[in-house]
Amino acid sequence: MNKASLHQQVISQLETLQATARGAAQTAYEAATDEANIAENKYDTLGLEASYLATGQARRAEELRHTLGIWKQLVLRPFDPDVGIQLGALICLADSQDRQQWLFLGPEGAAMKLHHEGHSVQVIGPQSPLGRALQGKGCGDEVEVQVGQARQYYQVLRVD
Known part of the structure; x- marks a missing residue:
């Protein structure tokens, strides 16, 4: 993308x-x-x-x-595995049922869902629970997010 x-x-x-x-x-x-x-x-x-x-x-x-x-x-930079996920990252995650989702991590204030190049992309901010959990992570890493009473697990499949 x-x-x-x-x-x-x-x-x-x-x-x-x-x-x-x-x-x-x-x-x-x-x-x-x-x-x-x-x-x-x-x-x-x-x-x-x-x-x-x-x-x-x-x-x-x-x-x-x-x-x-x-x-x-916002300055878009290529993904640097030494730094991990930062603002401007485009991320593909898989949940525990192997359902994939695309996220675009950007500054606060623009939470929205977009359709881009045939994919649904959720725009999230760095202060959202998932945004906080993803920062600094890289491909293959797992993240855990508490949403209400439920704990959700994701694996980072791809970062651009």
């Missing part, structure tokens, strides 16, 4: 999410400031609710802007 193309797909998805959040914030702001939503009595809270929504949407748009900036700065 082409890691650079996958990286660009994540950035494109984040840009779309940010544009949607900005549009939602603008719509909520317009509703909050519309003359028709001026409170007529203390029980008329439509304008106040729209104001809260606009604030939340603006905050989400800012978070996405920040995440997008971090992802744009």
